[in-house]
Amino acid sequence: xxxxxxxxxxxxxxxxxxxxxxxxxxxxxxxxxxxxxxxxxxxxxxxxxxxxxxxxxxxxxxxxxxxxxxxxxxxxxxxxxxxxxxxxxxxxxxxxxxxxxxxxxxxxxxxxxxxxxxxxxxxxxxxxxxxxxxxxxxxxxxxxxxxxxxxxxxxxxxxxxxxxxxxxxxxxxxxxxxxxxxxxxxxxxxxxxxxxxxxxxxxxxxxxxxxxxxxxxxxxxxxxxxxxxxxxxxxxxxxxxxxxxxxxxxxxxxxxxxxxxxxxxxxxxxxxxxxxxxxxxxxxxxxxxxxxxxxxxxxxxxxxxxxxxxxxxxxxxxxxxxxx
Amino acid sequence: xxxxxxxxxxxxxxxxxxxxxxxxxxxxxxxxxxxxxxxxxxxxxxxxxxxxxxxxxxxxxxxxxxxxxxxxxxxxxxxxxxxxxxxxxxxxxxxxxxxxxxxxxxxxxxxxxxxxxxxxxxxxxxxxxxxxxxxxxxxxxxxxxxxxxxxxxxxxxxxxxxxxxxxxxxxxxxxxxxxxxxxxxxxxxxxxxxxxxxxxxxxxxxxxxxxxxxxxxxxxxxxxxxxxxxxxxxxxxxxxxxxxxxxxxxxxxxxxxx
Amino acid sequence: xxxxxxxxxxxxxxxxxxxxxxxxxxxxxxxxxxxxxxxxxxxxxxxxxxxxxxxxxxxxxxxxxxxxxxxxxxxxxxxxxxxxxxxxxxxxxxxxxxxxxxxxxxxxxxxxxxxxxxxxxxxxxxxxxxxxxxxxxxxxxxxxxxxxxxxxxxxxxxxxxxxxxxxxxxxxxxxxxxxxxxxxxxxxxxxxxxxxxxxxxxxxxxxxxxxxxxxxxxxxxxxxxxxxxxxxxxxxxxxxxxxxxxxxxxxxxx
Numbered sequence: 140x141x142x143x144x145x146x147x148x149x150x151x152x153x154x155x156x157x158x159x160x161x162x163x164x165x166x167x168x169x170x171x172x173x174x175x176x177x178x179x180x181x182x183x184x185x186x187x188x189x190x191x192x193x194x195x196x197x198x199x200x201x202x203x204x205x206x207x208x209x210x211x212x213x214x215x216x217x218x219x220x221x222x223x224x225x226x227x228x229x230x231x232x233x234x235x236x237x238x239x240x241x242x243x244x245x246x247x248x249x250x251x252x253x254x255x256x257x258x259x260x261x262x263x264x265x266x267x268x269x270x271x272x273x274x275x276x277x278x279x280x281x282x283x284x285x286x287x288x289x290x291x292x293x294x295x296x297x298x299x300x301x302x303x304x305x306x307x308x309x310x311x312x313x314x315x316x317x318x319x320x321x322x323x324x325x326x327x328x329x330x331x332x333x334x335x336x337x338x339x340x341x342x343x344x345x346x347x348x349x350x351x352x353x354x355x356x357x358x359x360x361x362x363x364x365x366x367x368x369x370x371x372x373x374x375x376x377x378x379x380x381x382x383x384x385x386x387x388x389x390x391x392x393x394x395x396x397x398x399x400x401x402x403x404x405x406x407x408x409x410x411x412x413x414x415x416x417x418x419x420x421x422x423x424x425x426x427x428x429x430x431x432x433x434x435x436x437x438x439x440x441x442x443x444x445x446x447x448x449x450x451x452x453x454x455x456x457x458x459x460x461x462x463x
Numbered sequence: 464x465x466x467x468x469x470x471x472x473x474x475x476x477x478x479x480x481x482x483x484x485x486x487x488x489x490x491x492x493x494x495x496x497x498x499x500x501x502x503x504x505x506x507x508x509x510x511x512x513x514x515x516x517x518x519x520x521x522x523x524x525x526x527x528x529x530x531x532x533x534x535x536x537x538x539x540x541x542x543x544x545x546x547x548x549x550x551x552x553x554x555x556x557x558x559x560x561x562x563x564x565x566x567x568x569x570x571x572x573x574x575x576x577x578x579x580x581x582x583x584x585x586x587x588x589x590x591x592x593x594x595x596x597x598x599x600x601x602x603x604x605x606x607x608x609x610x611x612x613x614x615x616x617x618x619x620x621x622x623x624x625x626x627x628x629x630x631x632x633x634x635x636x637x638x639x640x641x642x643x644x645x646x647x648x649x650x651x652x653x654x655x656x657x658x659x660x661x662x663x664x665x666x667x668x669x670x671x672x673x674x675x676x677x678x679x680x681x682x683x684x685x686x687x688x689x690x691x692x693x694x695x696x697x698x699x700x701x702x703x704x705x706x707x708x709x710x711x712x713x714x715x716x717x718x719x720x721x
Numbered sequence: 722x723x724x725x726x727x728x729x730x731x732x733x734x735x736x737x738x739x740x741x742x743x744x745x746x747x748x749x750x751x752x753x754x755x756x757x758x759x760x761x762x763x764x765x766x767x768x769x770x771x772x773x774x775x776x777x778x779x780x781x782x783x784x785x786x787x788x789x790x791x792x793x794x795x796x797x798x799x800x801x802x803x804x805x806x807x808x809x810x811x812x813x814x815x816x817x818x819x820x821x822x823x824x825x826x827x828x829x830x831x832x833x834x835x836x837x838x839x840x841x842x843x844x845x846x847x848x849x850x851x852x853x854x855x856x857x858x859x860x861x862x863x864x865x866x867x868x869x870x871x872x873x874x875x876x877x878x879x880x881x882x883x884x885x886x887x888x889x890x891x892x893x894x895x896x897x898x899x900x901x902x903x904x905x906x907x908x909x910x911x912x913x914x915x916x917x918x919x920x921x922x923x924x925x926x927x928x929x930x931x932x933x934x935x936x937x938x939x940x941x942x943x944x945x946x947x948x949x950x951x952x953x954x955x956x957x958x959x960x961x962x963x964x965x966x967x968x969x970x971x972x973x974x975x
Contacts, residue, residue, distance in 0.1 A: 193975045194809055213975035217813050226806030232738045233731065244727050245814035273738075289810065489891065496894050504901035507917035511907060512764050650756050656763055665759030 142206065144170045144297050144329035145191060149200035152186050160186040162353030163200065168331060168346075170296075173323045175344030175361075176333040177439060179451055183353040184333035185225055188301045191331070192222045205297055221290035222299040227282040231275030235266050235285050238274065239292065246293040260288040264318070280311030287318065297329045298322065304339060312339075319343055337439045337451065349443055356446040365437040368445050370394070371412050372435045376403035378428035389421050398450070403431070469569040476560065476573025480547060481580050494543055494581060498536040498589050502528060506596060509655055517660050521686040522599040529593045530682040531654050533610070534674065536589050537618040538645050540582030544574050545625015545641040552633035552717070561718065571626060571710055578622040579615060586614065602687035609692065610684035613677060616699045621645055623706035630713030633720065648674050673698045724816050728824020733831040735798060742797075743832065746790030747839050750783030754843075757782070761906070769911055772849075772938050780844040781933040782905055784865045785926060787836035788872040789896045795829045796876030796889035803884045803971065812972050821972070822965055825877055826870060833869030837862050844937060852940040860946065861936050867953040868929050872896065874960030881967035903927040925952035 145168040152161040161183040168174040178184050189195035191204055193213040202209045205219040229238065239260060243253035261267045264284035274282065283303060290298060300319070304312040320343065322328045334340055340347050341361050349357040349364075357364055373393070377386050383404065387396075390406045393414055399405025408414045415434055422429060443451040484490050506528040513524040520527050551557040560570050590598070602610065625641040632640070651668040652675045653661060661669055669675045676695050683689030737743065758776035765775050772778050802808045811821060841861060844851070851857045879892050902917070903926040912918040921927045932949015935942035 192813060194812060194973065196973070196975050210975045214815070217974075218815070220813070222813055224806055224809055226809075228806035228810040230731070230735065230802070230805070230807055232735045237731075237734070241727055241731060242810075242814070245724065245811070245816050247815070489887070493894060497897075500894070500898055500901055503917075504906070507914040508901070508906045508912055508921070509761075509764075510913045511767060511911050512761070515763050515766050517763070650760070653760075655761055660763040661760055662762040663759035665756055 143167045143203070144172065145174070145202075145204050145331060147187075147191075147200065147202040150187070150190060150197050150202055151199035152183075152190055152195065153198040159198075159353050161190070161197075164350070164353075164355055166348055166355060166358070168329060170329055171323065171327040173319065173330040173332065173343055173345045175340035175347040176331065176350060177335070177337070177340045177347055177443075177451070178333075178350035179335060181352075182350045184335075184350060185301055187350070188222070188224070188299050188331070188333055192220060192224075192299050193217055218293075219295055220297045220299060221293070221295035223283070223286040223290045223301065223303055224299075225301045225305075227279075227286045229274045229277075229282055229285060232273060234271050234273055235261065235277075235288075236270045238285060238289060242289045242292045248292075256292060260291060263291075264288045265314070278311075280307050280314070283307060283311065283315060287315070291322075295328070297331065300330060300332045302333055302335065304334070304336065316343055335451070340439060347439065349439070349446065351443070351447050351449075357442055361439060364439065364442045368437040368441050370407050370409065371437060372397050372399075372405050372407045372441075373415060373418055374399045374403055374405035374431075374433045374435065375418075375422065375429055376400060376431040378430045382427045385425055386422065386427050389425055389427065390418065392421065393418055405435075469566040469572065472560075472566060472569030473572035473576060476570060477576035477580070480544075480574065480577035483547075484577070484581055490543075494540070494585055495588055497539065498532050498585055499592060501535060502532040502589060502593060502596075505531070505655060506593075512656060515656070515660060518657060520657070520682070521688065522601065523597060525593060525597045526599045526685050527682060528655075529589075529598050530678060530685055531649075531652075532589055532593075533586060533614050534617060534678060534681060535649055536585045537582050537614040538621045538649060540585055541578050541618045541621025541623075542625050542641055542645045544578035544581065544622045545629050546635070546638055547577075548574055548626050548629035549632065549635050549637040549641075552629065553635050557633070557717070567714060567718065571623075571714060574626055575619065575622055578618055582615065582618045586611070600685055602684050602689075606684040606687050606689060609689060610681055613681060613684075613695060613699060616696075616703065617677060620699060620702045620706050623703065623710040627706065627709035627711075627713035630710070630717040633717065648672060652678050673702065724820035725823045725827075728816075728821055729827030732798070732824050732828025736794065736828045736832050739794075742790070742794045743835065746787055746794065746832065747836055750786035750790075750836075750840070751843060753786065754779055754783050757906075764907065767907075767911055769908070771908055774849060777848045777937055778908075778934065780840065780848055780937055781930045782900075783840045783843075784837065784933050785868065785900055785905075785930060787840065788833065788865075788869045789893075789900065791829050791832050791836070791869045792872035792876035792896060793889060793893060794832060794876070795825065795873040796880040796892070797886050798828065799825060799877045799880035800884065800886035800889050803880065804886065808972060812974050818965070818968050818972055822961075822968055826874070826961075829869055829873030829877075830866055833866045833873070834862070836869070837865035840865075848937065851936055852938055853936040854940070857936045857940070861933065864929075864932055864936075864946070864949055864953060867950065867957055871953050871957035871960055874957060874964045878960055878964040878967050881964060881971045884971070899924060899926050904930055925956055928952040 147164050147166050150161055150164040151159060153159045164187060176184050176187065186195065190197050191202055191209060193209050193216050196210060204216045207215040209216055236257060239257035240253065243256055248256060261270050264287060266281060266284055266288070269277065269281060274285065277285070287303070304315055307315070319330055319332070323330055332343060344361060346359060347361050347364060348355050375386060375390065377383055380402070387404045390404045394406040394409040397405045397407050412434055419432070440451045443449070506525045510524040512518065513520065513527065561567065628641045629637045651665060652672050653669055658666065658669055658675060676691055676698055680689050680691055680695035757779050762775040764770065765773050841858065851861070853860065876889055880889050902920045903924045904921050909918060909921050909927060912921060928948040929952055931945045935945035
């Protein structure tokens with residue numbers, strides 16, 4: 140029996156007449172950790188979550204959640220987890236309060252305990268005033284908050300959030316991030332969060348696993364992953380577009396070219412950000428006037444690019460196969 | 464989308480609608496199935512009623528019912544086109560049409576052309592089945608021309624009505640509002656029995672229903688003895704005039720919203 | 722049991738909060754009844770027609786039409802649960818499949834009860850009443866609910882099998898055909914067209930209609946009632962079994 144909150148060994152999910160959506164994943168999430176599972180559309184994130192939450196049996200490999208095998212001990216797994224999946228999964232004809240009443244009752248709470256828990260959660264997610272309105276009239280942010288509240292009804296030790304902020308406005312997204320951080324910090328809840336947003340993984344996750352085409356291609360803390368790529372890049376745009384060629388010649392002495400604005404040149408600095416002054420001096424020596432100069436610290440997208448040769452941002456992969 | 468003339472807009476839109484209809488089973492199947500169901504159910508299940516004293520019709524009950532189903536197919540061909548218009552508005556495709564067409568009348572014309580083709584297809588299928596089932600047509604060439612022209616004119620009425628509703632509401636919620644009046648108009652007429660054998664409020668409704676006149680004339684064409692031909696055509700042409708204004712008003716409403 | 726009641730409550734509340742589903746399922750059958758009974762009343766002059774009032778003959782039809790609406794309503798509700806992911810949410814709770822199934826069925830029965838009560842009242846007020854007398858009322862309601870259950874579970878089965886509401890809508894023509902190719906418009910022995918009469922004879926909907934009709938026209942016709950219950954019950958049993966199996970596949974959990 141595993142002492143990790145979540146552990147997988149060679150987890151595979153193959154669909155009939157389809158691709159291997161998850162192709163041998165090994166991961167381990169410690170109790171109380173916020174683990175970010177980052178990848179483009181179609182990478183296998185939701186399929187992984189469905190297997191870990193017992194909604195989809197693996198084709199091969201094993202997984203344990205809260206020490207219970209997801210295949211052999213599904214009921215025990217479900218008793219310890221909460222999940223807010225990709226769809227908000229709400230009944231538009233019920234109110235928030237009615238949803239909570241149903242959910243508390245399904246988890247065995249009765250009477251005063253259920254009412255108290257419902258009240259607590261409504262307050263926590265800021266839906267007290269809207270509690271008796273039908274969910275069909277809720278905004279996207281309100282639905283997500285209710286979804287989260289429902290996932291927390293039975294005080295799970297492990298919480299699965301599958302792209303919880305997709306489609307939300309900035310304010311709603313920040314509110315949800317705050318709640319996730321509070322859950323992890325105050326209550327020691329383990330959070331397994333899938334996302335396609337770099338910033339979300341960067342801000343929330345203690346550790347990040349980057350998945351692409353069913354494989355984990357990188358894993359570690361956001362800082363460690365970025366340090367692995369190591370070096371910052373500098374991007375310069377000449378005042379006179381005619382100088383672009385000469386600028387490229389100068390900058391190529393400092394490192395290999397990377398993607399940047401079509402009006403300028405970007406290179407990864409072999410010697411780190413200390414070389415920035417040298418870059419400016421070299422351009423000045425060639426009398427190249429600079430319109431704009433920026434130093435970019437490595438991002439998780441740079442990590443993804445380094446590992447896969449593709450950029451995560453603007454990735455237009457095929458949608459994930461249906462999980463059922 | 465290039466800004467085209469009335470004809471090119473009409474042709475282009477008609478092609479698109481007809482193509483969608485023929486290649487989309489969820490659209491074509493109900494259009495063909497429902498008239499066939501009604502024909503089969505009524506002609507097959509109720510044929511005994513032609514032996515009720517007072518039921519005087521020169522042909523068999525299959526022919527009697529064919530007259531109704533022909534009008535039903537024509538009417539619902541127009542109604543379903545109204546649904547298409549509503550769907551196009553709801554999906555946003557209609558906005559593209561409104562922006563691209565110099566002469567927006569071409570849009571209505573395009574829907575009209577597609578309604579004609581849909582109805583013609585449905586009517587052809589129903590007619591073939593009816594012939595196999597024993598349809599007795601003793602009318603001549605002129606009668607048949609009259610029969611089908613009247614049916615297609617009614618199709619135009621239904622299409623213009625449906626388009627007017629759809630362009631005003633611009634959502635699929637227009638569906639029941641298009642379908643219900645058409646349904647009532649069709650069924651509050653001598654569908655199964657002649658007018659004189661109807662009873663109660665349905666007879667009273669049939670007395671004032673313009674479709675009663677049209678249906679009688681259609682049944683007359685089938686046996687080569689049409690009555691009240693001129694009034695029937697006048698009524699339908701009047702309905703066309705009214706529904707042209709109705710659909711034009713709908714177009715104006717849609718233009719204001721675009 | 723508690724879970725069954727919870728899900729049943731949700732199912733009923735949900736149904737009643739959709740007037741766009743409840744109202745047409747009662748209104749349209751009555752409208753059609755009114756049109757048919759006026760439009761075809763002269764058919765009662767046919768030798769062998771069992772009653773002098775076509776209304777009395779046709780009052781059975783709304784009970785079946787109402788059940789068809791139940792099928793669409795049940796199917797659409799289940800499809801919505803699948804499409805929104807609500808079924809997944811329920812899967813993650815200790816809820817048992819049988820409770821979910823029974824809960825869904827309760828919603829179907831609730832709508833069926835509203836329909837049956839309405840059509841019964843209309844039949845008594847505007848027709849010649851129930852020939853079977855007050856004792857026939859519970860039998861009629863029971864038969865009507867069994868029919869609603871049968872069609873409702875077919876709708877739920879289609880939704881569980883396909884996972885989408887469009888497929889449920891696509892089944893409607895089949896129900897439509899089943900109703901029309903029956904003894905809906907004339908008694909079977911007055912149907913002149915041979916193939917039609919044969920289809921109507923093998924169509925279980927004919928016996929459902931005749932069972933209800935017998936309570937209005939002849940009173941206590943044991944054979945008609947037995948066949949009506951047998952057909953409705955048989956279809957219901959098959960549909961419930963099929964829907965349960967489809968739920969097992971749909972609500973996959975390890």
